Amino acid sequence: MGSDYVVDDKSDRRLYIGNLDQRITEAALIKMFSPFGKIMSEDFLWHTRGPKRGEPRGYAFIQYNTVEEAQLAKEKMNGRLACGRPLVVHFASEKYLLDAAAAAAAAANSSRGIGETSRPKIMGSSSGLTSRSAKIAAIKNKLKTMEEESCRMKKPRQGDNIT
Incomplete structure (x- = not known):
């Protein structure tokens, strides 16, 4: 095979x-x-x-x-x-696919005058929606991680100054 x-x-x-x-x-x-x-x-x-x-x-x-x-x-x-x-x-190899998806998303957002009915004409739109949802979830997770990391960096660790 x-x-x-x-x-x-x-x-x-x-x-x-x-x-x-x-x-x-x-x-x-x-x-x-x-x-x-x-x-x-x-x-x-x-x-x-x-x-x-x-x-x-x-x-x-x-x-x-x-x-x-x-x-x-x-x-x-x-x-x-x-x-x-x-x-x-x-x-x-995914970079080109991501760039194309971002361009398609930007075009869809900028053409709000066109109704929702025109969107299914975009090839692979159903997988694009899943991909977009996944990207949004990933961004939210990154932001949460960044917030947690910045909180850790601002607060001194308790064990550092104890002798």
Whole structure:
């Protein structure tokens, strides 16, 4: 059964990591993602020109040895706080799908004069609604986590000053 579906493309193992804080280095990124599997390659992107030349662009790509390792890293790291910011982790091939979904959502929101009846014409709208609900739930969870994290950072831990 395997030979019909074996398409071992790099994009199946390559993750996009976004919303990186400027303080996160390449070494720190590799250290954060290495527990999930063997990293085959890492592309940490930098500004190459303009006023931000030499500064990190805020995103990177990591390619794992297997699809399973990449999936595990995606599940464990997406939304996890790093330097106070929730990481955005998904398969590199999904980026284009997410961009298209965001553009479709923006177009739907901007055309409120058109009734609800025109929306089903968008291809895959039923899965898009599920995806949108999932995205909203994920954002709410991230906000809750960020609030909890900021509360922890403001309050000193009780055991720190006891001698």
